[in-house]
Amino acid sequence: MTKPLKGIRVLDLTRVLSGPYCTMLLADMGAEVIKIETPGKGDDSRAYPPFDKGISAYYANLNRNKKSIALNLRDDKAKDVLRELIKKSDIFVENFKPGTIEKMGFSYDAVKKLNPNIIFASISGFGQTGPYRLLPGYDVIAQALSGMMSVTGWPDSPPTRTGTAIGDVLGGLNCCIGILAALQGRNSQHHGERVDVGLVDCSVSAMETITEIYMVENRIPKRAGNRYEFIYPYDSFEASDNWIVIGVGNDAIWKRFCEATDHADWFAEEKFQLNKDRAARKDELNELVTNWTKQHTAKEVIDILRAHSVPCAPIHTVADVVNDEHIAKAREMICEVDHPIEGKMRVTGNPIKMTEADAYTYEKAPVLGKDTTDVLVDVLGMNDEEVSYFVK
16 A cells, blocks of 8 residues: 555644644555745744754754745735645645634635635634634643643642644644544545634543533543543652652452562452542552652662553653654664754654554655755646745
8 A cells, every 4th residue: 555645645734842743643544745935934833943964953854754835825826826736735734723714715615616626624723613712822721711721730839831732733643633623524525624623622622520520520620730530550660879759550350469469468458459549549649659668769660560560660751752763673663764964853743643544754854945845846737937926
């Protein structure tokens, strides 16, 4: 097989993170992604650190496998080029503030007239409808409004943002899922679709059972550190030299945990035998488990528990992740690509693994406007004189 999205053409009018993450996944899976960028500047993230030989690694990671064409969409001729590309494309993705793409002349209705079968996808802070739709929205806004920050951190700490831009990533993931569903719908129903994704909606969805606690019990969940609301011991614990996590997810694992730690007395305690009772006595159990883990190094705890199939793990630094034999190498989550200028650079791999499709390949992110001539000639059939207007 070839890659699953081979033959699908995407017009990518997105920038920074949520939109480029979505189109990165599509490009990794074989779609031809044509990124439309402002001449002379390009995607804002081209100026974001860290830099490798003057190239933004932020941009390079999110825009591998894409083509870049430079079009000034304030120019009427450039708009005409985009209209012609729309006629020859399958997917149109944008992440401007609602109303912006309409002012540019490329509303869903306008694009649909040019190509009734196109999938038109929008990512914004609050979605395309509702009283908040025109408010500016970023990842931290999504984390705050979704309730995510209210349950992240420790009981005595202020509300805390997650260590990564999870709201943006969730927006990109959900938009990609929506696009793929719309493509399948187009196969069966023979028409295009509008996909509307809001960062706040995606973060609310990711809260799952945390929100259910309030709706069922009328109780507002609070920050609880690293423990889990419904299961225990399911938390971080201090060993003699470092911290580790242990996930006793059910009663059978609890039995194995007690065997591994030589604490048959814990298992014999009726008050600890069922998960619901252990969760209700989390503070008591935390003290017991911590007293045991502190007697061992982190590696010793991991070795003991894994020998009894008890879920556990060290708490990796990013350096640990990048050098981990399973994550970085066997699962190919850290990959090497050609540097846009010279040499090699590393990027994060695609987490979606497929057996029958061709293996992922990662092409370097494009220099701004690198593919303008090729796209105008190969896709639109322009001659040299026509191309010269856009390529000075």
